[in-house]
């Protein structure tokens with residue numbers, strides 16, 4: 001029995017979410033393979049000094065126990081010199097509850113990880129006393145209230161993560177002296193109001209995540225920092241106003257996510273193109289106006305999602321063809337946006353393009369400039385105003401897997417004779433005559449929707465030889 005208890009204690013401690021490292025070795029130097037380290041006397045003293053100021057409500061096994069005692073018993077768990085990554089993954093114990101009420105913090109602490117526990121309460125003002133703190137990670141706890149202004153005193157901080165708590169209020173302007181901050185993440189709280197501009201002037205920041213809050217912005221016109229920023233995440237807020245040009249000019253940034261906000265103004269002219277930017281997601285805003293043509297100078301773009309906005313004007317194949325690395329483009333649900341395809345003698349190869357979504361735009365003609373886009377696998381131009389016939393030459397060079405032409409005004413399609421198609425949606429058009437004859441060798445077809453057209457005649461027997469076919473929807477025609 002005694003053995004059992006001791007075993008469970010050890011188990012509990014080894015999962016203890018509180019991680020303290022007061023030694024000077026940098027996290028990246030430490031090794032995963034080395035045996036657990038014992039605390040050095042001064043580390044131990046600092047640790048105990050600190051833990052005596054934390055109020056542990058209950059431990060993993062339910063019984064309240066003075067935390068100082070458990071830690072002094074456990075010389076190994078508490079002072080592990082785990083690597084940065086290890087300390088973040090080991091730390092996982094929702095059973096552990098506590099709070100910081102009346103804490104008298106030690107000023108020796110450098111790394112403080114308390115992620116995925118049930119620690120709760122407000123962050124104490126005295127957090128500003130941890131002046132040597134370099135990393136603070138309170139990800140997925142239950143802290144509430146606002147960020148104390150005293151946080152501004154943590155001038156050595158490099159890593160700050162308050163993700164998934166219940167924090168709220170305006171983000172205080174505490175960043176002016178955090179010159180070493182590289183990682184700032186406040187994801188999934190209830191922060192509201194404006195964003196302190198000092199965040200945008202941070203010089204060493206590489207990762208900025210303010211997603212899933214209630215921030216209203218706006219984004220500042222000019223900034224002086226973020227030269228090393230790699231990822232900018234501010235999706236799922238209520239950010240209003242314009243999309244400033246600097247967002248596309250950050251010299252190190254490859255990723256920009258502002259989807260699900262309230263951005264309304266046209267995209268600013270991109271004054272200085274960043275040639276690193278690969279992914280831009282501005283979907284689900286209310287962005288109006290046309291693309292500035294300078295947008296197409298961002299030649300490294302690989303994934304662009306601007307769907308569900310109010311963009312207008314015309315995109316020409318020439319513009320698109322400048323984005324030679326483009327893999328994925330979604331412009332769906334911009335009801336005023338069209339793709340001009342007036343010179344049918346020209347085609348483009350788009351060497352990397354695999355997915356193109358133009359559903360619910362204002363396209364009047366099948367984009368035949370794509371006919372040699374050999375890497376294109378998915379094409380969605382449903383819910384547009386494409387009328388008439390699609391000719392064989394317009395489509396036969398493609399090797400699509402999915403083609404969605406539903407909800408247009410097509411009266412005919414010359415040819416189905418092309419290769420790999422698995423899913424074809426032609427529902428709700430004006431297709432007339434008999435069903436297209438499908439080649440019996442065409443064994444890739446899995447789903448074919450031609451309902452809500454004006455087809456007549458009988459179902460050709462060749463359809464019975466389409467062995468891969470899973471869905472055949474012919475409803476609402478005049479088939480015999």
Ligand SMILES: *[C@@H]1O[C@H](CO)[C@@H](O)[C@H](O)[C@H]1NC(C)=O
Nearest residue numbers: 049053102103104105106107
């Ligand atoms: C807080 O800690 C400091 C030194 O660590 C000590 O001098 C001071 O008395 C403590 N205050 C309280 C209220 O415990």
Ligand SMILES: *[C@@H]1O[C@H](CO)[C@@H](O)[C@H](O)[C@H]1NC(C)=O
Nearest residue numbers: 125126127128129150151153
């Ligand atoms: C922050 O630092 C300033 C100046 O060093 C000091 O006056 C203030 O009391 C500090 N706040 C906290 C919470 O330590």
Ligand SMILES: *[C@@H]1O[C@H](CO)[C@@H](O)[C@H](O)[C@H]1NC(C)=O
Nearest residue numbers: 141142163164165166188189
């Ligand atoms: C957001 O935070 C809440 C608690 O604050 C948590 O319950 C929820 O799972 C988090 N959501 C995500 C997507 O992480």
Ligand SMILES: *[C@@H]1O[C@H](CO)[C@@H](O)[C@H](O)[C@H]1NC(C)=O
Nearest residue numbers: 197198200201222223224225
């Ligand atoms: C940030 O930098 C801009 C441009 O240099 C400057 O106008 C602004 O005052 C700065 N803001 C803060 C809060 O430092």
Ligand SMILES: *[C@@H]1O[C@H](CO)[C@@H](O)[C@H](O)[C@H]1NC(C)=O
Nearest residue numbers: 284285286307308309310333
């Ligand atoms: C289309 O975009 C508008 C916003 O521009 C949005 O409200 C609407 O839900 C979107 N529709 C679809 C089907 O995504």
Ligand SMILES: *[C@@H]1O[C@H](CO)[C@@H](O)[C@H](O)[C@H]1NC(C)=O
Nearest residue numbers: 286287288289310311312336
């Ligand atoms: C969409 O943009 C047009 C101008 O391009 C404007 O007239 C219209 O009011 C905008 N619609 C919405 C819902 O913002």
Ligand SMILES: *[C@@H]1O[C@H](CO)[C@@H](O)[C@H](O)[C@H]1NC(C)=O
Nearest residue numbers: 314315316340341342343344
């Ligand atoms: C195609 O459209 C562009 C502008 O969108 C225009 O300048 C050009 O003259 C047009 N070409 C033809 C053949 O209509």
Ligand SMILES: *[C@@H]1O[C@H](CO)[C@@H](O)[C@H](O)[C@H]1NC(C)=O
Nearest residue numbers: 302324325326327350351352
């Ligand atoms: C795009 O295609 C070109 C030519 O095929 C190729 O050299 C390049 O590596 C591709 N880029 C990406 C990001 O795949």
Ligand SMILES: *[C@@H]1O[C@H](CO)[C@@H](O)[C@H](O)[C@H]1NC(C)=O
Nearest residue numbers: 361362363364384385386409
């Ligand atoms: C596209 O079709 C819709 C629905 O039939 C119609 O309201 C709209 O005026 C058409 N737009 C153009 C540019 O033809």
Ligand SMILES: *[C@@H]1O[C@H](CO)[C@@H](O)[C@H](O)[C@H]1NC(C)=O
Nearest residue numbers: 359382383404406407423425
């Ligand atoms: C084709 O597009 C329509 C309208 O956007 C959509 O409802 C339908 O599910 C799509 N078809 C397939 C097979 O995904």
Ligand SMILES: *[C@@H]1O[C@H](CO)[C@@H](O)[C@H](O)[C@H]1NC(C)=O
Nearest residue numbers: 430432433453454455456478
């Ligand atoms: C459907 O086709 C029949 C005869 O082929 C024609 O009389 C009728 O007008 C067509 N209906 C529509 C909606 O095009």
Ligand SMILES: *[C@@H]1O[C@H](CO)[C@@H](O)[C@H](O)[C@H]1NC(C)=O
Nearest residue numbers: 439440460461462463464465
């Ligand atoms: C269907 O397949 C059978 C057997 O493979 C073949 O005899 C028949 O001619 C095919 N029918 C059509 C219409 O291709």
